Amino acid sequence: MTQLTNRKDTRPVRVGNLVIGGNEEIVIQSMTTTKTHDVEATVAEINRLEEAGCQIVRVACPKEEDALAIPEIKKRINIPLVVDIHFDYKLALLAIEGGADKIRINPGNIGRREKVEAVVNACKEKGIPIRIGVNAGSLEKHIIKKYGFPTADGMVESAMHHIKILEELDFHDIIVSMKASDVHLAIEAYTKIAELIDYPLHLGITESGTLFAGTVKSSAGLGAILSKGIGNTMRISLSADPVEEVKVGRELLKTFGLASNAATLIACPTCGRIEIDLISIANEVEEYIADVKAPLKVAVLGCAVNGPGEAREADIGIAGARGEGLLFMHGKTVRKVPEETMVDELKMEIDKLAEEHYKK
Ligand code: SF4
DSSP: OOOOOOOOOOEEEEEEEEETTOOOOEEEEEEOOOOOOOHHHHHHHHHHHOOOOTHHHEEESSHHHHHHHHHHHHHHHHSEEEOOOSOOOHHHHHHHHOOOSSSEGGGTTTTTTHHHHHHHHHHHHHOOOEEEEEEEGGHHHHHHHHHHOOOOHHHHHHHHHHHHHHHHOOOEEEEEEEEEEHHHHHHHHHHHHHHHOOOOEEBTTOOSSHHHHHHHHHHHHHHHHHHHHHHHEEEOOOOOOOOHHHHHHHHHHTTTTTOTTOEEEEEEOOOTTTOOOOHHHHHHHHHTTTTTOSSEEEEEEEEESSHHHTTTTTTTTEEOSSSEEOOOOOOOHHEEEGGGGGGHHHHHHHHHHHHHHOOO
């Protein structure tokens, strides 16, 4: 598969123990749905997200009680924590003091210069970055007045305004997002801003919808952006369990060959030639490889007619063949396996290949 190696150069920005931008792979984020001050529920959700492959998590911080919960949450989680603040600089200061690894706040919304300076100085002191989150749905009034409605140019103008405020204070640990619910608008806004700045970009299609529709919409929009070599971290926004956001994000990166630590399933759509119970086997194998941290391509094919040859790029696979299966590697049959044990044998071979990859 073609790797999107010609990714746009960006400045590396550290977030906890990770780096966003530079030569690093795209980092998957999600956001909790719990009340942040409910520490038990928030920590439980974050741990579920981490298990699913979430690398950075964001929590909302609308009230002081939420900011005050940050130190306890930090103590009990393993992945970097981003605290999302809208206007209140005091909450930002509390979150930074409490151990946030990054804050999301738009400096132009904070108010008086000394308040902005207080936040920026606190971030500098702790060495944490700020994400400027431009959202087509909440552009500044003067920008909407100028452009009439949310446009990519308006979003870029808003982003540049916030960036300038931070740069004037000699602050450069910046990450920028340009989210829109309209896919065309998001693609245009990200494309335009990527031409103008070298700060890493956080990708997202906001309010994309429920699990099914939102997955399609996010994948269409973010896929177009990723294919231009743009994007350093991303969150899929779904009206669903946030674990699903992480799963979709990982799958999207795998689709573009942008995840070096995940296995991909190739499965045929089945047709009248089918010889095995392919759909349940494909689901079982998909679940199994979710834990494999190697870039293996695993194929599951319904028959051997076009079987192994159809999945030449697969590192390992099985194809149904009248009550048995053919185990193949890179399009070549390795051996026949009885139907009852073929999935187990496939799993064993997957483990061997993964082991070899880990040793490299
Ligand atoms: Fe049909 Fe066989 Fe192709 Fe699957 S692999 S779609 S069963 S011909």
